Amino acid sequence: MQDQPLPEEIIAAVARFLREAVAPALEGALSFNARVAANALEMAARQLRDAPAGEIEELASLRALLGSEGDLLTLNAELSARLADGRFDLETPGVAEHLWRVTLAKIAVDQPTYWGYRAALNDRAAAPD
Amino acid sequence: MSASPSETRPGDAEVRLAAALDGLARARLGGEGVIDLTRLTAGASQEIWRFSLREKGALTPLILRRAPGGERVADTAIGPxxxxxxxxxxSAAGVPTPRVVHVLTPEDxxxxGYLMSFxxxxxxxxxxxxxxxxxxxxxxxxGQCGAAMAAIHRIDPEAFPTLKRVTPREFVTQYLEAYRASAWxxxxxxxAFRWLLDRCPPPPQTPALVHGDFRNGNIMVGPEGLRAVLDWELAHxxxxxxxxxxxxxxxxRFGVEDKPVGGFGLRQDLWAGYEAAGGAKVDPDRARFWEVFGSLRWGVMCSGMANAFRTVDPSIERAVIARRTSETEVDLLRLLAG
Known part of the structure; x- marks a missing residue:
C-alpha cells in the first residue's frame, strides 16, 4: 500500500502554492503562467478522480448505441464515422442523449466554470423530458 | 502590467534581442538606442515585445512583433x-490599426517580423x-467593428496574391481534414461538420479580403470605442x-450570452455598421452558417494544440488550450441539439 497523503491531496497543495504564493510574487507573463499551471494541475486531478467511472459509463453507452464491441477509441471512431456519413444523426434514438452526457462529463473535467456549461445545465434542467 | 527586464533577469536571447534592436534603432530608425524591452506575450505563434526608442531625448514606445525565435512561421500564417x-x-482603407514603422530585413x-507603433x-x-x-x-x-470589416472587405485582394483563396466548402473541408489528421x-x-457540409453556401459572387480572426481578443478598445484591429496572420x-x-x-462572448458580438454588442448593430460603411447587405443565414462554423473552427484549432504541445511547444498554456476543445463541443451541441 502506497503511503499518504494521497496524490490528489499533494496535487491540490501544489496548485494552491502556485496560485497563492508563486503567482502573486511574480509579474506579467510569469505570474499568468503560474496561475495557468495551477489550473492545469487541478484539471488533471479532476480527470484522475472522475474519468474512470465516466469512461466505464461512456463505453457501455457506446456499445448499446452501436451494437458493437471495442475499446473507447474504436467505438468513438465508429460513432464518428456513422455521424459523418449520415447513418446516424440527432434523430437516431439515443444519439443526442449520448453526445450530451459524454460532452458534459468532459467539460466537467476540463472547464467546470465555463459559462456555456452552466448554461447547458440550466437549459437541460428547464427542458421537459 | 509586465515586469521590466531588470526585475526578471533577462536571458541570453533577450540580451541579444536588445542589442540587435539597439543597432537597428541607430541604423534605421534615427534613434540613439532602445530601453525598457519587455515581452508582452508568452505566445507560441508570435513573439510580441514592447520597448522605447530613444530619439532626441524623447522616448517613443514601439512594438516588435516577430515569429517565435525570429524564424518559425506557421504554415497556416501569412508571414510577417x-x-x-x-x-x-x-490603415489606408480606414481601419484603425497600429502604424507599421519598419519591416525587418535579414541585415537587421x-x-x-516588423515594428509598429504602440x-x-x-x-x-x-x-x-x-x-x-x-x-x-x-x-x-x-457598429464600429462592422464598419471596420466593411473597410477591410474593400481592400483589393489582387494586391495580395499570396493570400489563400478559399470557397466556403474548401474552408470547411480544410478544417475537416485538420480534424481527421488529429486521429482523435x-x-x-x-x-457539426456534417451539418455544415449539408448547408454550405455557394462561393460568394465577389470574394473579399477577410481578416480571418476578427473577434474579441484581437481588438484594442478604449473608453471611446475601437482603437485597433490586431492579429492579421489568418487573413485570406x-x-x-x-x-x-x-x-x-x-x-x-466571455459569458455575456445576450451580447452575441464578442460579449459586447448585438448582431443588428454589427450588421447596421457594416452596411452603413458600404458593406454588402448581410445575409442572416450565411452569417449564421459562419457563426456555427466559428465554434467548430475554434474547436479544431484548440484540439490541434495537443499535437503542438507534444511536438513544437510543450508549454502548459498549450496543454490547457487543447483542453478547451470541449467548450466548443458544448457550444456546438447547444447550437445543433439544444
Whole structure:
C-alpha cells in the first residue's frame, strides 16, 4: 500500500502554492503562467478522480448505441464515422442523449466554470423530458 | 502590467534581442538606442515585445512583433512581411490599426517580423465585455467593428496574391481534414461538420479580403470605442460574411450570452455598421452558417494544440488550450441539439 497523503491531496497543495504564493510574487507573463499551471494541475486531478467511472459509463453507452464491441477509441471512431456519413444523426434514438452526457462529463473535467456549461445545465434542467 | 527586464533577469536571447534592436534603432530608425524591452506575450505563434526608442531625448514606445525565435512561421500564417503590408493597406482603407514603422530585413539580425507603433488600450476579452470603464465603448463597438470589416472587405485582394483563396466548402473541408489528421475521434465534431457540409453556401459572387480572426481578443478598445484591429496572420480571400459570423461565435462572448458580438454588442448593430460603411447587405443565414462554423473552427484549432504541445511547444498554456476543445463541443451541441 502506497503511503499518504494521497496524490490528489499533494496535487491540490501544489496548485494552491502556485496560485497563492508563486503567482502573486511574480509579474506579467510569469505570474499568468503560474496561475495557468495551477489550473492545469487541478484539471488533471479532476480527470484522475472522475474519468474512470465516466469512461466505464461512456463505453457501455457506446456499445448499446452501436451494437458493437471495442475499446473507447474504436467505438468513438465508429460513432464518428456513422455521424459523418449520415447513418446516424440527432434523430437516431439515443444519439443526442449520448453526445450530451459524454460532452458534459468532459467539460466537467476540463472547464467546470465555463459559462456555456452552466448554461447547458440550466437549459437541460428547464427542458421537459 | 509586465515586469521590466531588470526585475526578471533577462536571458541570453533577450540580451541579444536588445542589442540587435539597439543597432537597428541607430541604423534605421534615427534613434540613439532602445530601453525598457519587455515581452508582452508568452505566445507560441508570435513573439510580441514592447520597448522605447530613444530619439532626441524623447522616448517613443514601439512594438516588435516577430515569429517565435525570429524564424518559425506557421504554415497556416501569412508571414510577417505580408502581415505588415496588410496593416498598411487596412490603415489606408480606414481601419484603425497600429502604424507599421519598419519591416525587418535579414541585415537587421532580428529574424522575421516588423515594428509598429504602440497603441494603448484594452485587449483582454473579458474586460472588453464587462469592465465598467468600457461601458460607453460597448454602446458603439459592434457598429464600429462592422464598419471596420466593411473597410477591410474593400481592400483589393489582387494586391495580395499570396493570400489563400478559399470557397466556403474548401474552408470547411480544410478544417475537416485538420480534424481527421488529429486521429482523435470527436463525434460532436463529425455531427457539426456534417451539418455544415449539408448547408454550405455557394462561393460568394465577389470574394473579399477577410481578416480571418476578427473577434474579441484581437481588438484594442478604449473608453471611446475601437482603437485597433490586431492579429492579421489568418487573413485570406473568401466569403466576406465569414468575418461577420466569426465575431459572433460563442467562444468570444466571455459569458455575456445576450451580447452575441464578442460579449459586447448585438448582431443588428454589427450588421447596421457594416452596411452603413458600404458593406454588402448581410445575409442572416450565411452569417449564421459562419457563426456555427466559428465554434467548430475554434474547436479544431484548440484540439490541434495537443499535437503542438507534444511536438513544437510543450508549454502548459498549450496543454490547457487543447483542453478547451470541449467548450466548443458544448457550444456546438447547444447550437445543433439544444
Amino acid at each position: 512581411e505580408v502581415e505588415a503590408q496588410l496593416l498598411k493597406a487596412a 539580425g532580428l529574424g522575421r 497603441v494603448d488600450g484594452e485587449t483582454l476579452g473579458g474586460r472588453i465585455a464587462r469592465s465598467e470603464a468600457l461601458s460607453d465603448a460597448r454602446q458603439v463597438l459592434a 475521434p470527436r463525434p460532436v465534431f463529425d455531427l 480571400v473568401a466569403d466576406p460574411m465569414e468575418d461577420l459570423g466569426w465575431i459572433c461565435a460563442n467562444s468570444w
